[in-house]
Amino acid sequence: MSIPTILPSGQLHPDLVNNAAFVKHIGGGAAQSGQAGQKVHQAGADALKENSERLSRDFREGRMDVVDLTSRFAQSSGGAEDGKTVIQNRPSGGLIVETIDPNVITAEDANRSAAAGGATHGFFYRGTDFLLEAAKEYAALGENEEFAYRNIADVNFVRDALDFFTNGNYSQSDVNAVQEQMTEVVRELARQIKNGEAPDLSKLQSKLTIGGADVTISQLTDMQKMGRELSGAFNGITSGSLTANNIEAFAKMGIAKSLGNYYGGGKGEIGKLFSSAVDRLYENGVAQVEKAEAWARTASYAAGTSGSKDAVETELGIAELFSKLDTGSKTSLEESFSSVLSQVRALVRGYCDRCDLRTSDVGLAGATDNLSKFFRDWAERL
DSSP states (O other): OOOOOOTSSBBBHHHHHTTTOOEEESSSSSOOOOOOOEOHHHHHHHHHHHHHHHHHHHHTOOOOSSSOOOHHHOOOOOOOOOOOEEOOOOOOSSSEEEOOOTTSOOOOHHHHHTTTOOOOOOOOOOHHHHHHHHHHHHHHHTTTTTOOOOOOOHHHHHHHHHHHTTTTTHHHHHHHHHHHHHHHHHHHHHHHTTTTTOOOGGGGEEEEEEEEEEHHHHHHHHHHHHHHHHGGGGEEEEESSHHHHHHHHHHHHHHHHHHHHHHHHSSHHHHHHHHHHHHHHHHHHHHHHHHHHHHHSTTTHHHHHOHHHHHHHHHHHHHHHHHOOOSSSSHHHHHHHHHHHHHHHHHHHHEEEEEEEOGEEEEEHHHHHHHHHHHHHHHHHO
């Protein structure tokens, strides 16, 4: 379900009328370049998290027509009872840009979102249970019976896999060829069942040809999982008011692109196709932010709510820097991350100097610490 955005005039966002952008909310109040972080009770921080989760849940389930973020950013200040404090950096206006429709829970949802420019794909949500079902059927065939198992899950998995890796450059003959190869996958899986083994996709040797590259079903499902996780970095972007949250969000967009390139770099030809596909997700995410900002700055009330153009340029600059990490090796990836982190600090300091802010006002130290942890966690997995 598409969630409408109500403008101050009471009208629907024009792009939503045209089923285009995923701009979900125009922040209230006059937008400024940034706002100092505020100390809040630990209990207040917990309430902030609880309110955010509740709002996100209600939004996904269609119980809200407009996303009101007041409760997320309006906690009172003070010291915690245990003497600890939490620094909550708060934006004052700007745009919330969903680069992926937040209602995506199925492959069909993801494909609709992608068709409207969203940074996702139905391939990420296709299951492989149909392979086991087909293998069980094949294993039960008699000597004079033929295997002719086909269902809609089979066809959709093949089509979405081809579409993701080739950017839509595939034909019906490609679909037919991969389906025939899937039959060999099923036969191999059936042999495991006949031999009394537990079905295991990772042991299958049969290859599928996707975009001219050969890949096992296990490798394909690994890439599917990786793509779904990386695409999460392109979702729920707040833009136009530089804060710790925004610094982290845009940095993670860029990091996700670089991680996709690094992961794909060690996977041969299919890995190159995967890297290119992740590049397209990143480009779609950036395009949604740019589209939202361009629309906001042309609106009649943009001066009051669209946020700082300088902030948006800084945010996108952060994403771009991290999107170009050196992915030639694990060492170069880690070294370039440290170098880019320093460049991002300098970029944010420049923004703060121009806007007469301290870096603590935009939560730079906390954001960079969180990004270092985020990157380390990913580096350990790759």
